Amino acid sequence: MPHRYVKAIVQIRSGPYTRDGYGVSIMNGDPAAEPKLIRTAVDQAVNEAFIDAIDTYEMGWKDLAPYKLEDWAGNPALAHLQQSGPPAGVEDGAAPIQSFAVSNHKCLKCKENLTNAEWELLGRIPNLNRESLVYCFEHILAHLKRKLPEPVLTDFEEKRNS
Known part of the structure; x- marks a missing residue:
């Protein structure tokens, strides 16, 4: 602690992607006299590193953009996203469910193989x-079915019943 600063490096993984974040905190005072300064400095550096790593994923940028117009929110791509929203299909989770062929996944309750469509659902x-x-469609718990976007659920049921 002779230099009275702490540097933290945080690595965040989301699927196959990895992002590093860096944070630095300076200790004001003598850490030998006040050991809590070290803990506080480490916490601040780690928090800053975490924010730096998450920020590279641009999480929450659309929601925060109205409050940061003079800063990074002047990005034309972000302005377009605010006005038009995400591309079609992104809100409810990508491409439509199509295949009712049998998959190699088994329902926990009835032990029957799921269809590919049930697996995608x-x-x-x-x-x-x-x-x-x-779970196969019949055994998906009710509270989990309620979490599905309505268009996805109705589309699945229509294709399943036809």
């Missing part, structure tokens, strides 16, 4: 770990 449920919560 599970992937559209927000925050569902479909590696451990695998």
Whole structure:
């Protein structure tokens, strides 16, 4: 601690992507006399590094843009996104469900193989770990079905019943 600063490096992974963030915090005072200064400096450096890493993913930029117009929100691509919204299909989770062929995933309850369409439907449920919560359409828990976007659910049911 002779230089009285702390540097933190944080690495965030999202799927196959990795981002690094860097943060620095300067300690004002003598860390030998006040050991809490070290903990505070480390926390501040790690928080700054985390924010730096997350910021590279541009999370929340659309929501924060109206408040940062003079800063980074003047980006024309961000202005376009604010006016027109995301491309079609992005809101409810990509391409339409098409295949009702049998997959190699088995329902936890009935032990029957899921169709590819049921597997894709599970992937559209927000925050569902479909590696451990695998259900055929009949056995998807009601609270999980309610999380599906209405157009996705009705489209799936129409194709399934036809």
